[in-house]
Amino acid sequence: MVVKSALAANAAPEAAKVAIWGVSMTFETDGKPIDVLTMLDLDVREGEFVCVLGPSGCGKSTLLNIVGGFLRPTRGTVLIDGEPVVGPDPRRIFVFQERGVFPWLTVEGNIGFGLASLAAEERARRIAYYVKLVGLSGFEKVYPQELSGGMKQRVEVARALAVNPDVLYLDEPFGALDSITRLIMRGELLRIWEAEKKTILFVTHDIEESVQLADRVVVMSTRPATIRRIVEIDMPHPRDLSSRRYIELRDSIFEEIGLAHKI
Amino acid sequence: MPTRSDRGVERVLLPIAAAVVVLVVWTLAVQISHTNVFPSPGKVVLGIRELMGKGVLWLYVLDSLRRVLSGYLVALVLGIPTGLALGWYPRLASAFNPVIQICRPISPLAWMPLAIVWFGVSEAAPTFLIFLGAFFPTVVATMNGVKSVPSIYIQAGRNFGLSAFAILRTVVFPAALPQVLTGFRLALGIAWLVVVAAEMIAVDSGLGYLIIDSRNAGKRYDLVVAGMLLIGIIGLGLDTLARRLEKLKSVRWGFQAETA
Numbered sequence: 001m002v003v004k005s006a007l008a009a010n011a012a013p014e015a016a017k018v019a020i021w022g023v024s025m026t027f028e029t030d031g032k033p034i035d036v037l038t039m040l041d042l043d044v045r046e047g048e049f050v051c052v053l054g055p056s057g058c059g060k061s062t063l064l065n066i067v068g069g070f071l072r073p074t075r076g077t078v079l080i081d082g083e084p085v086v087g088p089d090p091r092r093i094f095v096f097q098e099r100g101v102f103p104w105l106t107v108e109g110n111i112g113f114g115l116a117s118l119a120a121e122e123r124a125r126r127i128a129y130y131v132k133l134v135g136l137s138g139f140e141k142v143y144p145q146e147l148s149g150g151m152k153q154r155v156e157v158a159r160a161l162a163v164n165p166d167v168l169y170l171d172e173p174f175g176a177l178d179s180i181t182r183l184i185m186r187g188e189l190l191r192i193w194e195a196e197k198k199t200i201l202f203v204t205h206d207i208e209e210s211v212q213l214a215d216r217v218v219v220m221s222t223r224p225a226t227i228r229r230i231v232e233i234d235m236p237h238p239r240d241l242s243s244r245r246y247i248e249l250r251d252s253i254f255e256e257i258g259l260a261h262k263i
Numbered sequence: 264m265p266t267r268s269d270r271g272v273e274r275v276l277l278p279i280a281a282a283v284v285v286l287v288v289w290t291l292a293v294q295i296s297h298t299n300v301f302p303s304p305g306k307v308v309l310g311i312r313e314l315m316g317k318g319v320l321w322l323y324v325l326d327s328l329r330r331v332l333s334g335y336l337v338a339l340v341l342g343i344p345t346g347l348a349l350g351w352y353p354r355l356a357s358a359f360n361p362v363i364q365i366c367r368p369i370s371p372l373a374w375m376p377l378a379i380v381w382f383g384v385s386e387a388a389p390t391f392l393i394f395l396g397a398f399f400p401t402v403v404a405t406m407n408g409v410k411s412v413p414s415i416y417i418q419a420g421r422n423f424g425l426s427a428f429a430i431l432r433t434v435v436f437p438a439a440l441p442q443v444l445t446g447f448r449l450a451l452g453i454a455w456l457v458v459v460a461a462e463m464i465a466v467d468s469g470l471g472y473l474i475i476d477s478r479n480a481g482k483r484y485d486l487v488v489a490g491m492l493l494i495g496i497i498g499l500g501l502d503t504l505a506r507r508l509e510k511l512k513s514v515r516w517g518f519q520a521e522t523a
Contacts, residue, residue: 070418090424100415103516104437113433114423145516163423 016043016079017199018067018167023076025062035224036062040076042218042227046166049193049200051210053253054220060203061171063225067201068094068169080167090114092167093160097176101144101152101159107131108140110155114163130158133192150181157189161196170202174209186212190237207257211250212239219256229256302485307492310485314473324497327458327469330386334393334461335454339447342398346405350439351431356406363402371395372460379464389461389469396457397450404446408439441509441517448505455498470494 025037036059044050054060065071067078069088078085080092088094093114102110111130115123131140134154144152153173160168173189174182190213193200204210210217217231231253235245286304293303302310314320349356349363371392382388412435420434436443462471470490477486509518 068422070421088418088422088424090422092422094418094422096415096419099413100419102416102419102434102437104440104513116433143512143516 017046017048017081018042018044018201019079019082020063020067021077021079023063023066023073023078025059025066025071026074037066037073038224038226040225040227042230044199044201047197047199049202049213049215050218051202051204051214051216052218052220053204053207053210054225055222055257056205058220058222059225060205060220064094064169064171064201064203068092070094090163091165092169093163093165094169094171095156095160095173096171097153097173099176101155103144106141106143107136107147107155110144111158111162113159126162130162133161133195134158134188148181149177150185153177153185154188157192161192161198165198167199167201170200172204173202175204182209189213194237207250207253211246211253212241217253219253231256300484302488306485307489310483310489311493314486314489319468319473320493323469323473324493326466327462327471327494328497330390330461330466330469331393331451331454331458334390335397335451337390337394338397338401338450338454342401342450343405343443346402346443347409347431347436349402350406350409351435356410363399367399367403371457375460375464382465384465386466388465389458389471392461393454393457397454400446400450400453404449405439405443408442408446409435411442412438437513441514444505444508444514444517447508448502451501451505452498455494455501459494470497 020040020042023037023040024035026033026035028034040063042050052060052063062071066073067085069085069092102113105113108127108131112123112127115126118126127140131137134157136151136154136158139147139151144155147155157173170189174185177185186209202210202213211233214233217233219228219231220226221228231249233249235243235249239246290303290305293301311320314323349359374392374395378388378391382391416434416438417430420430425433458469459471459474462469463475466472467476470493474487474490477483477490509515
């Protein structure tokens with residue numbers, strides 16, 4: 001019994017939705033090995049919103065691609081619901097910057113893209129629901145070319161949500177948007193996250209963004225990336241961006257990364 | 264500043280003015296040089312009338328169009344899957360690319376002797392030459408179109424659990440389509456270009472036949488030039504139709520890089 005409970009304690013990551021175990025990644029460039037990630041461990045709970053924060057090129061996108069099943073780590077494993085990830089899976093959808101929207105399909109066509117196996121009626125119902133959820137009513141028949149960056153991003157989020165995944169991976173999704181649209185989209189994402197209860201792994205290089213959105217911020221080092229610190233953001237939503245706690249948390253991350261917050 | 268309607272008038276008037284200039288220069292050149300080979304515009308018009316009167320003109324036009332379209336369609340039917348496969352499997356492409364690149368610069372006309380041996384005096388001989396002319400541009404355009412599909416689209420397709428074939432059909436093909444369509448238009452132009460030479464063998468109808476026959480049977484150079492003019496006008500018509508396809512909404516995104 002004692003042995004068993006000790007085992008159970010060791011197997012604690014099984015309780016995590018996403019468990020990253022000792023993941024390392026080495027790329028080969030011109031015959032020279034380049035270490036991108038070294039021995040990363042991270043657990044993400046069901047329904048949690050985790051931001052992975054790091055400077056450009058630190059390997060955080062590589063990490064997300066490994067968790068998403070698009071890359072195999074050199075060492076280590078990723079478990080989701082206790083099962084090792086062996087490839088991409090429609091239960092976990094990757095959201096790119098708005099570049100991932102298919103320009104040859106309408107808003108409807110994009111949102112319904114992952115629903116080909118459903119009966120037409122159910123498909124139409126889901127499309128209608130998610131069009132409304134992301135605030136694109138009236139744009140169903142419009143092609144992405146005619147949409148703004150923020151609207152395209154909504155299409156992509158809706159396309160991901162429509163297949164009802166348990167986990168969303170977002171790779172700097174708002175990076176290409178102007179700062180006002182970006183703020184609006186963060187609010188929208190939080191609203192959707194609260195309504196749909198998804199587990200979210202969100203990669204960003206924007207400190208403010210991570211503190212505004214996440215339950216926990218995973219601060220990465222420069223390459224080869226390790227986890228420097230995990231910051232618990234103990235503030236309920238909606239968060240007051242001028243409150244003392246917000247500024248304290250933000251500044252502690254600025255310091256962690258080694259940036260003075262003065263310009 | 265020119266207004267919208269000014270520009271509209273310009274778009275119509277300028278080409279008409281240029282055409283008039285060309286016709287005048289043509290007429291003068293014929294008169295001054297006293298040539299009895301090259302006909303004046305008036306003689307060409309009379310020649311066209313004569314052909315219409317005999318009732319053969321439309322038959323010739325339709326025969327040429329039929330040959331071009333059947334050769335072209337066979338080129339598309341065989342060329343698109345070939346191009347898709349070559350674009351999708353890089354190994355296949357590196358294996359076959361040299362062969363394609365060697366075959367591509369060979370004019371379809373070089374195949375004439377073989378075409379006659381293989382197909383004899385039949386419709387198939389000119390159709391085969393037209394097919395050859397259109398096949399390689401179709402393959403190359405489709406292959407390049409597929410190769411340049413952003414990996415992000417393919418990754419999204421994989422994420423939604425699609426099979427490789429489904430990704431090819433629902434992601435890669437539509438993503439490559441604008442570039443592929445440009446290749447189709449090029450291939451159609453080449454197919455029409457080849458029709459004249461193709462109809463100089465094995466058949467006794469069509470605009471190519473009209474040209475060679477008018478020369479052989481009585482040196483009717485007015486009819487030769489009439490045939491040339493018709494080929495030019497129909498070629499323009501085909502190109503205009505092909506361009507229309509680029510306006511379709513599901514591909515238009517690929518053609519507006521400059522204006523967006």
